[in-house]
Amino acid sequence: QVQLVESGGGLVQAGGSLRLSCAASGRTFNNYAMGWFRQAPGKERELVAAISRSGYRIYYLESVKGRFTISRDNAKNTVYLLMNSLKPEDTAVYYCAADGLRLFSTLAYQYDYWGQGTQVTVSS
Numbered sequence: 001q002v003q004l005v006e007s008g009g010g011l012v013q014a015g016g017s018l019r020l021s022c023a024a025s026g027r028t029f030n031n032y033a034m035g036w037f038r039q040a041p042g043k044e045r046e047l048v049a050a051i052s053r054s055g056y057r058i059y060y061l062e063s064v065k066g067r068f069t070i071s072r073d074n075a076k077n078t079v080y081l082l083m084n085s086l087k088p089e090d091t092a093v094y095y096c097a098a099d100g101l102r103l104f105s106t107l108a109y110q111y112d113y114w115g116q117g118t119q120v121t122v123s124s
Helices: none
Strands: 004-007 010-013 018-024 033-039 046-051 058-060 068-073 078-083 092-099 118-123
Touching: 004 092, 018 033, 018 092, 018 118, 033 068, 033 078, 046 068, 046 078, 058 068, 078 092
Parallel strands: 010 118
Antiparallel strands: 004 018, 018 078, 033 046, 033 092, 046 058, 068 078, 092 118
16 A cells, blocks of 8 residues: 655746655555646546656656656655646646556556645646
């Protein structure tokens, strides 16, 4: 089992940057594929970025390609989401999630563990 705690959210102006962090408990972090999801009011949760256990396979939502970067540090049990050139439409609660069964996952239902979420608000 793994527990996830996100941090780094906040209020930023359009064009600004934020880096989200997700710290995982336990000693088997590199056994989990990781993902960052977001959910805006009135919208469904969507996968923003995913990274494989090794870090070599990565997925990005089309609308964030070239602006967001997902990375992981298995030695620190942490996954990051660097968000540049933020837009008002990026405003949402951002969640990190872990999948302990697969090497890589892009489907929300495959993720077993979820953090509590961190709010990102981008003002225009």
